Amino acid sequence: MKNLLALLLCLCTLHVAHGQQTTPLAPTPPMGWMTWNYFADNIHEKDIREMADAMVASGMVEAGYTYIFIDDGWQGGRDNRNNMIPDPAKFPSGMKALADYVHSKGMKLGIYSDAAPLTCAGYTASLGFEEQDAKTFASWGIDYLKYDYCHAPKDSATAVERYTKMGDALRKSGREIVYGVCEWGQLKPWHWAAEAGGQLWRTTYDVRDKWKNLSSDENAEGIIDILDINAGLHAYAGPGRWNDADMLVVGLYGKPGPSGDMGGLGMNDTEYQSQMSLWSIMASPLIATNDVRNMNGATRRILLNKEVIAVNQDPLGKQAERKIHDGTWDVFVKPLQNGDVAIAILNRSDKPRNYTLNWAELGLDGSYALRDLWEHKGAGTGKRWKGRVQAHETKLFRLSKK
Structure with a gap:
């Protein structure tokens, strides 16, 4: 009898473990707010705390925007043991304390790095330190990594190798960390990013605050340009596998900065509403980038529409x-x-x-x-x-x- 009970306990344990392994990270598209379009690399922990407070107070967290993503510019180099450290002037309390604060608000914290020696903005990145950095991020309580591809070779084989190495490192870090592959779609990550460990992958260059690209620069994409790339990728999406059409520019109104470059002079509220509709029905992550502390009524109405969000977050996980x-x-x-x-x-x-x-x-x-x-x-x-x-x-x- 004792042996039978032991066997049953073992089988139950295996069943639970198997269930945990088969439940994907990011079963619905991640939702949150990202620093890049509003602050670029001029970020400070005070900004992150204020945005977390504003996301709770505005109803964004209740509506499903549970992540705060720290983009490029947080890094302060490496210490004498080659551990990545945050810039002490920008993050004087340290990243662990900030993660604890964000978690106390019922939210999750995302961070940024790059599959090269330096990031897009020229800060310390993770090539050659993947396992060490993944363990560092886990020790801080990080919940998401956006992994960029600036200053890296253009061939597909290298991209797959570098992204897989970080994906493996995150899996061994001791913490569940959602992995965003930010290769910009040029090497068709929808074919390989999930196998590299990613739960989502960028399908285009960076979004600009405009309806359509009227220039010859392919890196000046507006809403329609991104739509026309992302629209054909519905077969590759599903729970834990999302085509990332990049950030929402709703409410930026042509603010100078990354989204304002290359003709990103702003859009009207009808166009912002269209981005929210189209990103929602395409099951893209919904990542706001406006100043949540100071939203007008139109921006609130667009970002907080729970019926529209329900389409994006539908658990069937189909991209339109x-x-x-x-x-x-x-x-x-x-x-x-x-x-x-x-x-x-x-x-x-x-x-x-x-x-x-x-x-x-x-x-x-x-x-x-x-x-x-x-x-x-x-x-x-x-x-x-x-x-x-x-x-x-x-x-x-x-x-x-x-």
Whole structure:
């Protein structure tokens, strides 16, 4: 009898362990706020604490924005044992104390490094110190690593090798740390980043605060440019495997800085709302970068729309498929866990237009009840939708079968 009980206990232990191993990190797209677009590398622990307080007070944490990500510029070099240290002027209390503060607010802390000797902004990075840095991050209580690819070779084999080395180091660090592969999509990380240990991967160059890139510089991407790359990658997304379309620029209004470079002179609230709609239905991480301490009403309304966020965070984990793409109209379809369907209708043109969409065109049979997720009300019942869409506006509906 004693042997039988021991065997049953062993089997239960193995079952629990197996369940833990098969539950992915980042089962839904990460949500939070990142320092880069607002502060660039001019960051201080006081800023992080203030943003954490503001995220709680504003309702962002309650809405699901649980991460604060410290981007490039926090590093202070290495100590006499080659351990990475934060800049003592910027982070005088140390990173562990800051992580403890963020955790006390019910949030998680992310940090940044690069798969080369130096980061994009020229600070100390992690090449050759992957295991040591991963253990350091774990000892601080870090929950997420954004791993960039500046100053690194352009070939795919090197990228896979370097990202895999850090992915392995994070797994051995003793702490669950979500791993964001920030290679900018040039080497098609959707094919290899998950196997390298990543839970999400950037699919494009950095987003700028503008609707569309009108220059010849491919690193000056606006919302539409990123959309057109990310839209075709739906087959690679799922729980713990996300196509990262880069940060939200909602509420920046052309602020000088990284997102304001290369023609990023700002957008109107209709366009910001479109980014929120499109990033949500594409299951991209929702990473705000505005000044959360001073948000106007429009920015609050866009970032805190819980019905829109629910589409992004739906546990089925499907990225929407673009079913219509004709130069004027884009229509995306995303199945949801409870059997509902989310539909996004984007007017890409520069003037308002009327549109009629039959659900049968999208492969949806029968009649549906529509809910407008921005108006927070019903939008009719039937086999089609007909309405007017403003220039650069995205209508977002939730359809329930009747």
